[in-house]
Amino acid sequence: MEQAQRLQRIPPYPFREIAALKAKMIAEGKEPIDFGIGDPDMPTPEFVIDALCEAARDPETHPYDESGFGTPEYKQAVADFGARRYGIQVDPDGEIQSTIGAKEALVHIIWAYIDPSDVVLVPDPAYSVYKVQTSWCGGAAYPMPLLAENDFLPDLEALPEAVRKQAKLLFLNYPNNPTGAVAPLEYLEEVVEFARKYELLIVQDAAYAEMYYDDADKPHSILEIEGAKDVAIEMHSLSKTFNMTGWRAAWSWGGAEHIEALSRAKSNVDSGTFMGIQRASSAALAGYEEFVPQMQAEYRRRRDALVAGLQSLGCPIEPPRATFYVWVPVPDGFSSESFAKKLLGDCQVLAIPGAVYGACGEGFVRMSLTIKGKDKLAQIEQAINNMREGGVAW
Ligand SMILES: Cc1ncc(COP(=O)(O)O)c(C=O)c1O
Incomplete structure (x- = not known):
């Protein structure tokens, strides 16, 4: 057929x-x-597996997670982690969404915002999902080259004015796959200002945020920038941080408006993360340090x-x-x-x-x-x- x-x-x-x-x-x-x-x-890690085994034996974890956004316990664990690791305040009630991996969140945020012929700014090279899902929605991906001479950061000044005005989403991915680059806070500030000016949403894929080598390069959350919640949503994941790729445990955080859009898109497709995994993920975040x-x-x-x-x-x-x-x-x-x-x-x-x-x-x-x-x-x-x-x- x-x-x-x-x-x-x-x-x-x-x-x-x-x-x-x-x-x-x-x-x-x-x-x-x-x-x-x-x-x-x-x-x-063993302590996460133990937490899952215990949670799986509790029948309360077995039904659908009807909250849609994630269990209160998991969202609180994420908010606490945000305060400890990044010094940010995120409201567990409305600014956090549990997701089935960062990949799922990246897909659904595109479906939530992109109509046919909308323009999406996508880094090049990049994780394939940004461009492929944009195309699946009928949108047009406009490449932002990541060049060694620019420390693998998109040169916003190089984007034509017409493209800036048309664009709806701007993808960032720092730390970056495949280049290994990190984005300094000043750069993120620049992008937030750009997003305000051109009224677009930054989607910052932070799947590798905890995979760094020296404290001097410790990655930042885009939410560290004042007012970023208005123009940014950030995807985090336990996949690489805790060797949990198969578990599909992750979250997004950002302004309530963008989290609601993501939630509405995904709740019409999937039925959330197994609550046992959310409990084990809360234990993982508590054991991060x-x-x-x-x-x-x-x-x-x-x-x-x-x-x-x-x-x-x-x-x-x-x-x-x-x-x-x-x-x-x-x-x-x-x-x-x-x-x-x-x-x-x-x-x-x-x-x-x-x-x-x-x-x-x-x-x-x-x-x-x-x-x-x-x-x-x-x-x-x-x-x-x-x-x-x-x-x-x-
Ligand atoms: C840049 C990037 N974002 C997201 C993901 C997916 O992460 P997750 O396992 O949380 O879906 C990957 C996986 O390789 C990745 O490289």
Whole structure:
């Protein structure tokens, strides 16, 4: 049967193809060292699992969460976390929405605001959801290049006046996938001012907000800026912070008007997060200060090993300041795709071609520090050796 034209407009989810390619290699008896998908390889902390087991045994957690926005306990845990971590005051009653992952919130906020031919400002390179969902709603995504010379921050001044006036949503994603960049507070202030002037809504995807390496680079919430709630909504997630990608536990916070719009869209599609998961997520947030530094230290070891290894091959690269992604410029003479193919074919190293994330991702590959299998540092060393032997040099 013919699929809807709406579905025909969108490509398959990119990682499905990469997963299929890897499965094919494994079937051929070749096991690549996998720097592909950014899915934490460490388990959810024991104290969160214990909280879930206990919550699952309580029949009160079993029905639908009829509140629609999330349980009062979870929203309070989120508000407390906001006050501790970012020094912000968020009203649990109206300014917080529990979501089934940040991805779901990103999808529904687009459906809540975008009509056919509306313009959405989308970073390039970026997580594919912003652009694909805009197109699914019939909207037009206008790319904002993230360039190394601008510290991978969109240059708002470069946007044509007509586009600024037409745009309804502006996507930000800091810390940034795939570049690993962070946004200084002054930059966020600039974007808030811009959004006020041009009457648009900032959607700040903060899925990697807790995945940073040094206190000096500690990411900010856009809600730290006075008045930001009028023009911004921010998506947070427990996925990467607590190794909980499969749990689908997250929240959005922002002004009540935008939270209500998100809530109305999503409550007509899904029926909320299992209340047992909301309870376990509350426990996770309460244990943030104890758990998260260990997670960061582990990725710091891996980051330092991979970056030093790449530098030893001549790669002109600095360590990323946040996220578990290393955004690697390709050597002269390669495209992002031909270099990723060389890595896979000659070095058994799986990296993602930067062009998958948009035209401005050309010239890079993304290597994720979430490496499956035992002894991560040994695998990183092996990957660098394979690259050296495979003739990779910058
Ligand atoms: C930039 C970005 N936003 C959101 C997500 C999705 O996060 P969640 O697991 O909370 O849906 C990802 C996942 O990789 C991501 O890279």
